[in-house]
Amino acid sequence: xxxxxxxxxxxxxxxxxxxxxxxxxxxxxxxxxxxxxxxxxxxxxxxxxxxxxxxxxxxxxxxxxxxxxxxxxxxxxxxxxxxxxxxxxxxxxxxxxxxxxxxxxxxxxxxxxxxxxxxxxxxxxxxxxxxxxxxxxxxxxxxxxxxxxxxxxxxxxxxxxxxxxxxxxxxxxxxxxxxxxxxxxxxxxxxxxxxxxxxxxxxxxxxxxxxxxxxxxxxxxxxxxxxxxxxxxxxxxxxxxxxxxxxxxxxxxxxxxxxxxxxxxxxxxxxxxxxxxxxxxxxxxxxxxxxxxxxxxxxxxxx
Amino acid sequence: xxxxxxxxxxxxxxxxxxxxxxxxxxxxxxxxxxxxxxxxxxxxxxxxxxxxxxxxxxxxxxxxxxxxxxxxxxxxxxxxxxxxxxxxxxxxxxxxxxxxxxxxxxxxxxxxxxxxxxxxxxxxxxxxxxxxxxxxxxxxxxxxxxxxxxxxxxxxxxxxxxxxxxxxxxxxxxxxxxxxxxxxxxxxxxxxxxxxxxxxxxxxxxxxxxxxxxxxxxxxxxxxxxxxxxxxxxxxxxxxxxxxxxxxxxxxxxxxxxxxxxxxxxxxxxxxxxxxxxxxxxxxxxxxxxxxxxxxxxxxxxxxxxxxxxxxxxxxxxxxxxxxxxxxxxxxxxxxxxxxxxxxxxxxxxxxxxxxxxxxxxxxxxxxxxxxxxxxxxxxxxxxxxxxxxxxxxxxxxxxxxxxxxxxxxxxxxxxxxxxxxxxxxxxxxxxxxxxxxxxxxxxxxxxxxxxxxxxxxxxxxxxxxxxxxxxxxxxxxxxxxxxxxxxxxxxxxxxxxxx
Numbered sequence: 001x002x003x004x005x006x007x008x009x010x011x012x013x014x015x016x017x018x019x020x021x022x023x024x025x026x027x028x029x030x031x032x033x034x035x036x037x038x039x040x041x042x043x044x045x046x047x048x049x050x051x052x053x054x055x056x057x058x059x060x061x062x063x064x065x066x067x068x069x070x071x072x073x074x075x076x077x078x079x080x081x082x083x084x085x086x087x088x089x090x091x092x093x094x095x096x097x098x099x100x101x102x103x104x105x106x107x108x109x110x111x112x113x114x115x116x117x118x119x120x121x122x123x124x125x126x127x128x129x130x131x132x133x134x135x136x137x138x139x140x141x142x143x144x145x146x147x148x149x150x151x152x153x154x155x156x157x158x159x160x161x162x163x164x165x166x167x168x169x170x171x172x173x174x175x176x177x178x179x180x181x182x183x184x185x186x187x188x189x190x191x192x193x194x195x196x197x198x199x200x201x202x203x204x205x206x207x208x209x210x211x212x213x214x215x216x217x218x219x220x221x222x223x224x225x226x227x228x229x230x231x232x233x234x235x236x237x238x239x240x241x242x243x244x245x246x247x248x249x250x251x252x253x254x255x256x257x258x259x260x261x262x263x264x265x266x267x268x269x270x271x272x273x274x275x276x277x278x279x280x281x282x283x284x285x286x287x288x289x290x291x292x293x294x295x296x297x298x299x300x301x302x303x
Numbered sequence: 304x305x306x307x308x309x310x311x312x313x314x315x316x317x318x319x320x321x322x323x324x325x326x327x328x329x330x331x332x333x334x335x336x337x338x339x340x341x342x343x344x345x346x347x348x349x350x351x352x353x354x355x356x357x358x359x360x361x362x363x364x365x366x367x368x369x370x371x372x373x374x375x376x377x378x379x380x381x382x383x384x385x386x387x388x389x390x391x392x393x394x395x396x397x398x399x400x401x402x403x404x405x406x407x408x409x410x411x412x413x414x415x416x417x418x419x420x421x422x423x424x425x426x427x428x429x430x431x432x433x434x435x436x437x438x439x440x441x442x443x444x445x446x447x448x449x450x451x452x453x454x455x456x457x458x459x460x461x462x463x464x465x466x467x468x469x470x471x472x473x474x475x476x477x478x479x480x481x482x483x484x485x486x487x488x489x490x491x492x493x494x495x496x497x498x499x500x501x502x503x504x505x506x507x508x509x510x511x512x513x514x515x516x517x518x519x520x521x522x523x524x525x526x527x528x529x530x531x532x533x534x535x536x537x538x539x540x541x542x543x544x545x546x547x548x549x550x551x552x553x554x555x556x557x558x559x560x561x562x563x564x565x566x567x568x569x570x571x572x573x574x575x576x577x578x579x580x581x582x583x584x585x586x587x588x589x590x591x592x593x594x595x596x597x598x599x600x601x602x603x604x605x606x607x608x609x610x611x612x613x614x615x616x617x618x619x620x621x622x623x624x625x626x627x628x629x630x631x632x633x634x635x636x637x638x639x640x641x642x643x644x645x646x647x648x649x650x651x652x653x654x655x656x657x658x659x660x661x662x663x664x665x666x667x668x669x670x671x672x673x674x675x676x677x678x679x680x681x682x683x684x685x686x687x688x689x690x691x692x693x694x695x696x697x698x699x700x701x702x703x704x705x706x707x708x709x710x711x712x713x714x715x716x717x718x719x720x721x722x723x724x725x726x727x728x729x730x731x732x733x734x735x736x737x738x739x740x741x742x743x744x745x746x747x748x749x750x751x752x753x754x755x756x757x758x759x760x761x762x763x764x765x766x767x768x769x770x771x772x773x774x775x776x777x778x779x780x781x782x783x784x785x786x787x788x789x790x791x792x793x794x795x796x797x798x799x800x801x802x803x
Contacts, residue, residue, distance in 0.1 A: 053361055054503045108514050109660055115372070128737035132550040183359035192360070201343035270736070272342065275670065277360050283512055284668040288738050293668075 028143030029206060029215060032227055038075060038146065039069040042177070042240045043301055049176045050183035053279045059295040062235060063301035066121035066169060066177045067193040068149035068292045069242050070136025070250065071160060073130045073140035079160050080122075080131065088163060089121060091133060096122040098159050100286075108258035112285065120287050121156030128291025146218040148248045148294035154262040154286035157251040157295035166297040168253030171281070173298055174265050178245070178278040180238030185277045187237035187244040192276065196235045197222055197246030198269045199276055205230040214269055217247055218292075248294035260285060268292035308772055311619040316388035318783065319401055321768055323381045324695060325372055327688075328765055331758070334370060334416075341750055356420045365504045369413040369419035369431070375530070376408040376438050379484075381691055382537045383445055390477055391456060396448040404441035410434025430638055439488055446481040449474060462549040464557035472547075472557035476540055479561050483568040484533045490572060491526035493687060494519045508673045512665070521575045529571035531683060536564055538690055539596050542603075542638050545694055552602045556595040563592035570605060582657075593650070594716025600639045607635050632768045636700070639695045640714060641686050648721045649683045652729065667731050678728030682721045698780065699768065712760045720753030 041076060044064050045197075051058040083089045095193040100117035124133050129151035130144035152160075154168075161167050169177065178187050186192050194202045198217045201207070205227055207214035220242040221227070224234030237244045249264035261283040269275035272293045274280070284293075312318040335341065336350040351358060358366070365594055383404050387397045411434030414541050418427035446542040451474040458465040464472035502519045507527060510516060516524070540560070548556070566588030574581035586686035620628065630636055656664055656675065664672050696709050726733075734742050771777040 053364075055361075110512075110665055111514075112661070126735070126737060128735075188358065201339075256514075259512065261512055264668075271670070272339070274360070274363055277363075282668050282670045285666060288666070288668060290668065290735065 001178075013285040017075075029147075030228070031087065031143055031220070032146075032218050034146070034218050034220040034223055034225065036069055036223055036242055038067070038069045038072045038219050039048050041065040041299070042068050044173070044239050046180065047223065049179070051175055051279075055183050059183040059187075060172060060176055063302050064173060064298050066173070066239075066241060066298045067296040068240060069250060070296050072146050072219055073149050076122075076149035076152065076160060077131045077138040077140045079163060080133075082268045083159070083163055084138070086163075089159065090118075090303055092118075092122070094123070094125040095120055096124060096133075096156065098155060099153050100158075102256060103260065104257075106258045112260045114260050114286060119151050119155040119160055120289070121291055122152050126289065128150050128289075144216075147216045148219055148243070150216060150248055150291045150294050151289045152251075152294065153289045154251050154284075155293060156289075158253065160295070161253075161297035162299070163259045168251055168295060169264055169298040170254050171252045174250065174252050175278055177239055177241055177298075178266070179206045182238075184238075185279075187241070187278065188233070188235040192245075192273050193233060195222070195233050197243070197267075197273075197276060199267060199273050200269065200271055201255075202246070202269075206232060206274070216269060217243075219243055219247075221247075228284070245278065246271075246273075248292055249282050249290075251293065251295040262286045264293060307783070308779065310770075313405060313780050314398070314401075315783050316384050316401075317785075318779070319384045319405060320381050320695055320698065322762075323377045323384070323408070324692070325379045325765055325768075326409070326604055328761060330370075330374060330416070332762075335758075336632075340747065352597040352702060354421075357422050358420070358536060362419075362423070364506050364509075366419040368504065369415045370433070372431075373412040373415045375534075376435070378534060378687070378691070379438065380408040380536065380539060380608060385541045385694070386445065386477060386537070387448075389541060390449065390474065392448040393409060396444065400441050400444045400448060403437055403444060406642070407434045407437030407439075407441055411438060419635065420748045422547070430650070432563065433493075436690075437490070438629045439485065442481060442485050442488070446485060449478040449481055451475045451478050454458040460549075462553070464554040472561065473553070476557050476564065476740055476773065477537075478748050479564050480533055480537050480540065483564055484530070484537075487529040487568060487571070490575075491520050491530070494522045494526070503796075508676045510674060511676065512669055516578075518575050521560070521578060524580075525571040531680060531687075532567055532571070533564070533592075535683070535687055536560070536592060538687055539592075539599060539642065542642075542690065542694065543599050544604045545638075545697075546599075546635065548599055548602055552598040556598040559598075561593040562596040563588045563595065567592065567604045590635070593646075596642050600642055603635065603639045607632060632698045633714055634693045635706060637710050637714040638690045640795065641693070641717075644718055645683065648725045649679060649686070652679060652725055661734070671731055675728040678724045682724055685721060686715060689713050689757070692757075698766065699764070701764075701783075709760050709764065712756050716753040716756035716760075718753070720750045721755070723747075725748035 005079070035154060035273075042065060044060075044066060046059075046061050047061050048057055048059045052054070063082055080089065081116050083098075084091070097118040098121050100114070100116065100119045103114040105111065105113045116214070122129060122131065124131070130141040130147060132139055132141060133150070144247075158168055160176075160213075179185075184190055186196065188196060195204070198204050198206070198214070200214075204214060204217060204221075206217055208230070209215075222232045222235040223242065225232055243265055246267055247269055249268045250266045252263050252265055254263060260284070264282040264284070265278070265280070267282075273280075284290075308488055310318075333350065333354070337347050341347050341350075349354070353409055384401060387400050392400075411431055411729075414427040414430035418431055450688060456471055457469040457490050458471045459469075466472065497519055500502070505520065505523075508523045510524070513520075543553075543556075543717060562714045567585055568590055570584030570586075571580055573584055608625055611631050612618075612624070615628070617624055617628075622705070652675075664675060667675075691761060692713055693710060696706070696713075701709055723746040727743065727750065730739055730742055730746070768779075772779055
């Protein structure tokens with residue numbers, strides 16, 4: 001009897017554990033047109049807003065524009081082709097690298113030197129990256145064209161924005177764009193539902209398809225449309241930006257004295273929802289990359 | 304008969320411990336539904352809706368801090384009950400300490416959780432603070448009752464650690480721990496008094512990469528570290544008394560424990576003015592405390608092995624017979640084993656993290672490092688909880704198969720879970736984010752299965768005790784009739800008091 005019970009438990013454990021799904025799916029995802037244009041920009045007007053969890057009043061005294069969505073794989077592949085031609089990046093041992101002039105070093109505890117030289121932009125061989133290189137041209141992986149570019153380091157994100165004369169947003173710019181002026185914790189309001197954003201266990205369409213950590217969702221996915229029976233809630237920020245919470249963390253541009261880390265905002269598909277609150281920070285060295293980290297750019301508003 | 308039961312639950316050591324464990328079990332059962340894997344399964348949403356909880360996004364950190372305090376106060380209460388039951392003191396001292404502590408932790412727990420999770424009514428917050436104050440006051444009373452320099456408490460039996468004037472060094476260790484705890488509570492309380500007036504709620508793990516921390520933030524970081532350490536030190540002393548720790552190892556261990564407690568405490572306090580050297584001081588104190596605990600383990604394992612072999616009449620045991628004797632009682636073996644196991648899943652991981660901080664852990668994203676840190680101290684808290692449960696099961700008189708099943712399920716279940724959490728929290732050492740899912744699934748499965756098995760046997764124990772309370776001549780009545788002392792063996796300390 002005891003032996004049978006033991007075998008039953010063991011079988012149950014094994015069968016449950018075998019129902020695992022790797023993060024990088026072998027099959028391409030369904031192609032979904034969200035109708036949100038990744039080339040679009042939104043205006044963020046100058047003025048005060050409530051910054052951080054404890055709602056400090058901060059003012060930004062200039063208008064600026066931010067991308068309505070994260071930079072997509074297709075956009076980044078197009079950029080890499082242009083940048084390769086312009087020789088601002090190169091491919092070395094399966095990695096896209098580019099020059100960075102280095103950071104000022106202050107010698108604080110745990111601060112690491114970021115010296116001038118070539119730094120990693122995109123590790124093309126990482127299974128999480130959805131951009132490939134055939135020796136001549138960069139292409140987005142099929143089905144992932146309108147998904148956010150991931151596996152890109154801070155150097156790679158900055159290089160993209162710089163290449164077009166834009167920049168990465170500061171943390172303050174990012175947060176204002178995400179929450180507007182009324183102190184809300186999520187871009188769309190005070191509470192979060194599973195179909196507001198792509199986060200861990202949000203049961204989105206891609207979690208249903210791939211299980212486990214799911215996958216990135218196409219940019220602008222949470223816009224109120226229904227995809228294959230999956231109903232989303234329209235979840236833009238007050239300024240009309242999509243995916244400012246969940247899907248992928250977004251690199252920001254600040255470089256602070258005494259730390260070599262770069263900061264990310266927004267939370268990702270791999271995090272519980274409390275990480276999606278607009279003030280939540282993540283950080284890593286500028287050469288860090290992950291299938292859950294992307295970015296978007298800002299630019300000065302047209303005069 | 305109701306009065307008699309209430310007297311048992313609130314006036315006897317075993318009853319008080321039972322109530323506190325039941326309260327923690329209840330809180331764990333309800334609040335455990337708010338985190339993974341209950342979130343994924345949708346259970347959290349149902350519980351929140353059913354109980355009418357108000358989970359405001361911006362208040363999450365504050366809620367969690369209240370929850371930690373609610374549970375911590377009950378754990379501190381259990382330790383105080385153990386101490387007043389194990390260490391000689393006057394009856395009136397025991398009564399007033401236990402009574403004040405009970406009122407304090409129940410107020411802190413009930414009103415703290417109500418404030419945090421059911422709408423921010425500041426009357427409840429005030430009552431929560433009153434509860435914490437009562438716990439603090441009970442601590443002052445306890446320190447006073449533990450004052451070691453009274454002739455009536457001097458050691459009579461030379462096998463116990465003592466000074467030349469026969470001052471009981473174990474009592475000094477308890478006293479030192481109590482005073483250190485009071486001072487360390489002040490470190491948190493003073494900072495808390497600046498809440499909304501220069502101090503903002505935060506979780507320490509969210510500040511790990513801040514190059515500049517304010518004095519108030521450093522005080523809280525010191526506070527939470529030293530409080531957990533002192534809870535562990537108190538429990539080590541309690542287990543020592545439970546097993547009647549004495550002899551040469553006791554004489555070496557107690558001075559080490561006293562010295563270590565003082566140095567660790569001063570080290571964590573010094574994190575505010577002398578952040579650069581605080582860790583070095585803390586390490587200087589940790590070594591002696593860990594050594595003292597090691598001596599207790601050696602003594603305890605030798606003792607339970609010897610007693611078992613004597614009971615079996617084996618004079619020249621083989622290695623296997625020795626091992627069998629060591630493992631025959633999972634409650635006593637387990638309490639000491641958990642202390643050893645802690646070194647694998649807490650101390651070793653912590654030292655590795657400290658040594659490789661810049662090389663490995665600070666290369667990870669902050670959220671990964673945060674997982675490692677929170678996993679680290681959750682394991683330590685979990686180990687403390689399992690030791691308390693093993694001791695309580697012994698006090699509750701578990702015997703035969705029930706004792707074996709309870710003991711081994713707690714040990715194996717929790718240790719599997721702690722091992723799995725250790726792998727999970729350091730997973731980036733073995734696997735990239737792109738390929739982590741199978742490892743995440745396995746570690747989560749083992750963690751959940753391990754913890755669920757511990758909670759299951761705890762639930763059974765609690766139900767058994769609940770049913771027992773409804774019996775006319777239940778175990779509760781037997782326990783109530785027993786002496787307030789809960790030590791298994793009469794100690795010289797007790798004899799001293801009884802002679803008085």
